[in-house]
Amino acid sequence: MFATSRLRCRRGGDRPHALWDFNLTVGEGEIVCLVGESGSGKSLAANAVMRLLPEPHVRVSQGAINLDGQDLLSLSETEMRSIRGDRMAMIFQEPMTALNPQKTVGWQIDEVLRLHTNLNKAGRKARALEILGDVHIPAPASTYNAYPHQISGGQRQRVMIAMALVLKPRLIIADEPTTALDVTTQKQILKLIKDLQQAQGTGILFITHDFGVVAEIADRIAVLRLGELVEQGPAAQILRSPQHSYTRKLIAAVPALTPPPEKPASSEPLVLEARGLRKTFAARGGFLSGKRNPVIAVKDLSFQLRRGETLGVVGESGSGKTTVSRIVTRLLESDSGEVRIDGRDLISASKTELRALRKDIQMVFQDPMASLNPRRRVVELIAQGPIVQGVAKDVAHARARELLSLVELPPAAAERYPHEFSGGQRQRIGIARALAMEPRVIVADEPVSALDVSVQAQVLKLLADLRDRLHLSLLFVTHDLRVAAQLCDKVIVMSKGEIVEAGPTARVFANPEHPYTRSLLDSIPGRDWEPPVCNVA
Amino acid sequence: MSLLVPPLLTYTVRRMVQAIPIIILIMIGSFLLIKLAPGDTVDALVGDMGGADPAFVARLRAEYGLDQSVFVQLWRYMLKLVQLDFGWSYVYEQPVIEVLMSRLGNTLLLMVSSLVVAFTFGVALGAIAARRAYSWTDNMISTLGLVFYAMPSFFLSLLLILIFSVKLGWLPVGGIRTIGAFKTGWADVADVARHLVMPTAALSLIYLAFYMRLMRTSVLEVMDLDFVRTARAKGAGGARLMFHHVMRNALLPVVTLLGLQFSTVLGGSVVVETIFSLPGIGQLAYTSVVKRDLNTLMGIIALSSIIVVIVNVLTDLIYAWLDPRIELK
Numbered sequence: 001m002f003a004t005s006r007l008r009c010r011r012g013g014d015r016p017h018a019l020w021d022f023n024l025t026v027g028e029g030e031i032v033c034l035v036g037e038s039g040s041g042k043s044l045a046a047n048a049v050m051r052l053l054p055e056p057h058v059r060v061s062q063g064a065i066n067l068d069g070q071d072l073l074s075l076s077e078t079e080m081r082s083i084r085g086d087r088m089a090m091i092f093q094e095p096m097t098a099l100n101p102q103k104t105v106g107w108q109i110d111e112v113l114r115l116h117t118n119l120n121k122a123g124r125k126a127r128a129l130e131i132l133g134d135v136h137i138p139a140p141a142s143t144y145n146a147y148p149h150q151i152s153g154g155q156r157q158r159v160m161i162a163m164a165l166v167l168k169p170r171l172i173i174a175d176e177p178t179t180a181l182d183v184t185t186q187k188q189i190l191k192l193i194k195d196l197q198q199a200q201g202t203g204i205l206f207i208t209h210d211f212g213v214v215a216e217i218a219d220r221i222a223v224l225r226l227g228e229l230v231e232q233g234p235a236a237q238i239l240r241s242p243q244h245s246y247t248r249k250l251i252a253a254v255p256a257l258t259p260p261p262e263k264p265a266s267s268e269p270l271v272l273e274a275r276g277l278r279k280t281f282a283a284r285g286g287f288l289s290g291k292r293n294p295v296i297a298v299k300d301l302s303f304q305l306r307r308g309e310t311l312g313v314v315g316e317s318g319s320g321k322t323t324v325s326r327i328v329t330r331l332l333e334s335d336s337g338e339v340r341i342d343g344r345d346l347i348s349a350s351k352t353e354l355r356a357l358r359k360d361i362q363m364v365f366q367d368p369m370a371s372l373n374p375r376r377r378v379v380e381l382i383a384q385g386p387i388v389q390g391v392a393k394d395v396a397h398a399r400a401r402e403l404l405s406l407v408e409l410p411p412a413a414a415e416r417y418p419h420e421f422s423g424g425q426r427q428r429i430g431i432a433r434a435l436a437m438e439p440r441v442i443v444a445d446e447p448v449s450a451l452d453v454s455v456q457a458q459v460l461k462l463l464a465d466l467r468d469r470l471h472l473s474l475l476f477v478t479h480d481l482r483v484a485a486q487l488c489d490k491v492i493v494m495s496k497g498e499i500v501e502a503g504p505t506a507r508v509f510a511n512p513e514h515p516y517t518r519s520l521l522d523s524i525p526g527r528d529w530e531p532p533v534c535n536v537a
Numbered sequence: 538m539s540l541l542v543p544p545l546l547t548y549t550v551r552r553m554v555q556a557i558p559i560i561i562l563i564m565i566g567s568f569l570l571i572k573l574a575p576g577d578t579v580d581a582l583v584g585d586m587g588g589a590d591p592a593f594v595a596r597l598r599a600e601y602g603l604d605q606s607v608f609v610q611l612w613r614y615m616l617k618l619v620q621l622d623f624g625w626s627y628v629y630e631q632p633v634i635e636v637l638m639s640r641l642g643n644t645l646l647l648m649v650s651s652l653v654v655a656f657t658f659g660v661a662l663g664a665i666a667a668r669r670a671y672s673w674t675d676n677m678i679s680t681l682g683l684v685f686y687a688m689p690s691f692f693l694s695l696l697l698i699l700i701f702s703v704k705l706g707w708l709p710v711g712g713i714r715t716i717g718a719f720k721t722g723w724a725d726v727a728d729v730a731r732h733l734v735m736p737t738a739a740l741s742l743i744y745l746a747f748y749m750r751l752m753r754t755s756v757l758e759v760m761d762l763d764f765v766r767t768a769r770a771k772g773a774g775g776a777r778l779m780f781h782h783v784m785r786n787a788l789l790p791v792v793t794l795l796g797l798q799f800s801t802v803l804g805g806s807v808v809v810e811t812i813f814s815l816p817g818i819g820q821l822a823y824t825s826v827v828k829r830d831l832n833t834l835m836g837i838i839a840l841s842s843i844i845v846v847i848v849n850v851l852t853d854l855i856y857a858w859l860d861p862r863i864e865l866k
Contacts (some may be wrong), residue, residue: 030560050770052766052769052770071765077774080772081772081773081774082772083772084769084770084771084772085770085771086772089770089771090767090770092766092767092770093773094763097762097763097764098763098766098767099764099767100764100768100781100786101764101786101860101861101862102785102786102860102861103781111768111771111773111781112771112772115771115772115773116772147861147862149861149862160767163767163771219720227724271551382848386685
């Protein structure tokens with residue numbers, strides 16, 4: 001039904017051809033997953049197919065795109081416009097920014113119908129309400145009149161899907177449609193896409209970086225690396241026995257869902273202990289201005305962390321897990337409770353005491369680019385903390401260089417600036433910076449969420465390695481249960497500011513007690529798929 | 538309260554109430570600032586008369602209450618102001634409120650027409666420039682904007698007068714109506730409009746350049762956003778994409794600037810009204826400063842602050858209308 005042949009795209013920059021001999025077919029009612037890491041050209045391929053490339057900077061230089069026997073590249077822009085939204089539709093990654101914030105949901109679905117059909121106003125509205133019902137939006141009539149910011153992320157993605165499906169297109173291109181969503185929502189959306197696609201016989205080109213999602217949804221898989229397809233074939237075959245070394249490497253990097261075996265109760269000393277932590281974001285406003293309700297971010301949180309242990313804090317967005325990482329490090333003042341590091345309380349510490357205590361508890365942040373000052377050299381970034389603590393400058397710099405080799409970066413890295421590194425390397429710098437203080441505890445807030453799987457695996461391995469070698473304790477905040485399973489000895493599961501379940505990872509994963517934990521575990525994409533053990537050459 | 542008051546109304550009323558202390562502070566500050574300047578009404582009057590004997594000057598001061606300490610004068614003035622009494626203008630021999638009201642219309646007309654011209658053309662040209670970014674059209678528009686922006690309004694006014702009144706004789710040099718013509722109805726409207734062409738042009742071009750630059754940047758930014766790509770993926774294009782998806786979103790920063798600049802335009806009108814001898818608030822402000830007509834000057838300041846407050850509230854209302862994410866609370 002749909003095919004591209006020898007499609008090549010040109011653009012300036014790192015490599016002259018962003019896409020090279022791209023041959024891909026999507027049959028009727030088939031879901032083809034296009035998998036690749038960032039920079040592989042997968043989004044570019046999607047835009048090329050829709051002819052939405054930012055021409056003339058990036059353009060198709062040769063090849064053909066066929067939809068039902070019609071060559072799309074030979075069409076005029078006006079003809080192409082009548083096909084977009086009608087016979088081909090697209091679903092994007094970020095449902096918040098992909099909808100026009102100034103128009104109601106109804107208006108935006110209505111626009112597709114207005115552009116491509118002759119239905120009258122009442123007919124269009126009826127159709128829009130019907131499709132909103134089809135994507136299981138509760139109360140379609142009221143959502144029809146809502147603005148995008150008034151509905152949740154999952155619902156916004158449903159609206160995007162409704163918009164794409166309303167004219168029953170032949171082909172849908174879904175560009176990472178579930179990446180920005182929580183796991184439980186992701187599961188629902190994947191199921192929705194699959195159900196509707198089967199009912200309508202639509203072909204889907206599903207772009208993703210997540211092999212879990214692939215295992216969940218794909219009929220066929222195509223693996224893209226640096227603009228070239230390295231392997232394609234039926235899903236079952238590639239997931240079970242990948243042929244190309246790159247595919248093997250990708251699959252090997254997917255964290256297995258088998259947590260480490262439960263360790264016997266540790267007799268190591270207690271390093272970090274939190275008791276009765278609470279944080280409420282106060283109501284704002286008052287006299288002569290608008291009021292906002294108080295938000296309880298964390299209520300009554302307690303946990304213990306022993307030396308050499310890793311405690312995972314898992315939960316979905318809004319569960320309060322990031323707030324936990326901030327109050328434990330006292331980057332955010334908690335309302336009550338205490339955090340003891342080796343018996344000394346961080347929460348009630350005075351300013352000078354706090355400065356000394358901070359040395360023992362360091363953070364690694366999610367976004368390695370945003371958390372490194374772009375105008376300072378790496379060696380300065382790493383040495384800054386010790387210098388503030390009173391270490392002589394040359395000693396601190398020498399130590400910073402040692403740390404770079406510890407996090408497996410070349411010595412030359414010291415004199416460079418953060419923007420000269422890749423995401424994974426930047427996260428290594430972030431880790432080196434935390435280690436420079438010789439902390440007892442490292443609090444890592446989603447440290448690998450912004451990284452590609454293969455890089456993610458390396459950084460996780462490094463963290464585990466360092467933990468064991470330096471007898472560190474890790475408080476590891478993540479939304480990704482696969483990552484938690486791989487690294488954490490114990491986990492606490494949070495929902496709406498409360499701990500719903502806590503215990504050794506192996507026990508929690510094997511025998512979840514709380515219904516929320518169970519639904520989280522059930523939602524992990526591709527949980528029935530056990531990545532094969534591959535030899536990564 | 539279970540009273541059914543529309544939120545828009547409560548919001549507007551609340552904003553107005555919030556503005557009262559601000560206006561009072563402005564009035565106190567201005568009063569003290571003016572008092573810091575040497576010379577008063579009596580000095581100016583006596584200067585106009587060519588001198589008078591000290592006894593007469595002292596009697597005049599006592600009559601106007603200028604012999605009291607500054608704070609007593611301030612207290613007296615504020616007391617009257619609270620009763621909405623702007624006092625008496627000793628220069629015009631009329632209540633200040635009457636002097637103001639007779640001129641307010643002209644100034645508002647000039648300001649509104651200038652801003653409408655600046656906004657409409659600025660937004661349109663900015664959008665066109667962005668649509669054809671880095672092309673010949675864009676360069677033309679951007680260069681023109683730079684020229685407008687760099688030209689001071691007094692210079693532009695004189696240039697316009699030289700070309701259109703002195704050389705070509707198309708437009709009147711100044712004033713708001715043809716003196717002694719006593720036109721009525723549409724003829725009068727047309728006459729006023731003819732008199733306003735040059736002042737409006739002189740006042741609006743700088744702001745036009747502002748809005749144009751801002752709109753161009755803003756449109757370029759919005760065109761890169763995800764929802765514009767979504768709209769294109771839906772098959773929207775051309776004018777539809779531009780008006781419904783790009784321009785309305787791109788207008789937000791321009792509207793913010795519009796509200797902020799209203800007060801600047803009020804200041805700019807002093808120069809333009811003086812050059813074109815338009816009987817408006819700006820010209821009145823200028824003469825009041827020269828004649829040390831304190832009451833009139835304070836009246837102008839009060840009126841201007843009220844106008845600015847109203848415009849700011851209006852801007853917020855327009856903003857909320859344009860952007861549904863903003864809730865008026």
